[in-house]
Amino acid sequence: xxxxxxxxxxxxxxxxxxxxxxxxxxxxxxxxxxxxxxxxxxxxxxxxxxxxxxxxxxxxxxxxxxxxxxxxxxxxxxxxxxxxxxxxxxxxxxxxxxxxxxxxxxx
Amino acid sequence: xxxxxxxxxxxxxxxxxxxxxxxxxxxxxxxxxxxxxxxxxxxxxxxxxxxxxxxxxxxxxxxxxxxxxxxxxxxxxxxxxxxxxxxxxxxxxxxxxxxxxxxxxxxxxxxxxxxxxxxxxxxxxxxxxxxxxxxxxxxxxxxxxxxxxxxxxxxxxxxxxxxxxxxxxxxxxxxxxxxxxxxxxxxxxxxxxxx
Numbered sequence: 001x002x003x004x005x006x007x008x009x010x011x012x013x014x015x016x017x018x019x020x021x022x023x024x025x026x027x028x029x030x031x032x033x034x035x036x037x038x039x040x041x042x043x044x045x046x047x048x049x050x051x052x053x054x055x056x057x058x059x060x061x062x063x064x065x066x067x068x069x070x071x072x073x074x075x076x077x078x079x080x081x082x083x084x085x086x087x088x089x090x091x092x093x094x095x096x097x098x099x100x101x102x103x104x105x106x107x
Numbered sequence: 108x109x110x111x112x113x114x115x116x117x118x119x120x121x122x123x124x125x126x127x128x129x130x131x132x133x134x135x136x137x138x139x140x141x142x143x144x145x146x147x148x149x150x151x152x153x154x155x156x157x158x159x160x161x162x163x164x165x166x167x168x169x170x171x172x173x174x175x176x177x178x179x180x181x182x183x184x185x186x187x188x189x190x191x192x193x194x195x196x197x198x199x200x201x202x203x204x205x206x207x208x209x210x211x212x213x214x215x216x217x218x219x220x221x222x223x224x225x226x227x228x229x230x231x232x233x234x235x236x237x238x239x240x241x242x243x244x245x246x247x248x249x250x251x252x253x254x255x256x257x258x259x260x261x262x263x264x265x266x267x268x269x270x271x272x273x274x275x276x277x278x279x280x281x282x283x284x285x286x287x288x289x290x291x292x293x294x295x296x297x298x299x300x301x302x
Binding site for chain 2: 011042045046047072073
């Protein structure tokens with residue numbers, strides 16, 4: 001999974017996963033959250049989601065949460081993950097400000 | 108009523124996937140599968156959808172973990188061999204597997220190279236890999252075993268002066284080329300978009 005360390009830019013999928021895991025969720029619930037929040041624009045395949053969750057867990061940005069009852073493993077964001085999400089939010093605000101400046105704030 | 112069908116698809120994953128989905132469209136749903144046999148039971152036409160996923164490069168633990176994850180998503184999963192293995196002993200070296208190659212035995216991932224994944228048809232597309240980056244990685248994973256076969260065929264063709272190995276080697280260029288074309292397209296798109 002790409003996350004541009006020097007530029008600090010996360011992929012949209014990474015950022016959405018970090019947002020989804022501000023409360024404990026298992027894979028299916030994460031998928032539902034992202035679909036709902038993007039009105040179906042961003043749909044994650046199970047294979048992609050599995051790989052992304054593994055990478056984030058390896059980086060220490062999310063951690064398994066609660067009792068691991070077989071198939072349904074829940075995750076929760078860690079402090080390192082929150083910090084990464086905060087930085088991404090800041091970057092997006094700056095990006096939107098530049099876009100507003102040039103495009104006149106018209107949507 | 109249950110029925111059995113015998114098919115062999117080898118490494119033609121898309122062909123196998125299309126065939127499974129055609130059966131589902133006809134009102135059949137997979138019950139079990141072996142090397143050649145697919146057992147079906149009746150259901151509503153189009154009630155389920157199938158995907159075939161290559162997992163031969165993963166370790167036993169990763170394969171089981173991925174299977175549990177997919178089942179946690181509400182999918183049904185069957186393990187299936189990609190080839191008909193007729194060998195003495197059951198150990199296979201896979202130089203194309205993750206982390207620089209793996210030994211596969213019948214207690215680990217030998218004869219379990221594929222997942223057949225079934226999802227209830229909810230009118231949503233059924234895709235396992237969605238982002239360009241993930242699709243790119245999956246394509247590379249599918250391409251690697253063909254490079255190994257090509258390399259072995261070249262060795263045999265040159266070492267044993269075997270024209271049969273040469274022909275097999277040439278045949279492997281077809282999937283290598285097709286995957287390469289897909290990789291190039293995905294790479295190009297991934298420079299602009301993520302999904």
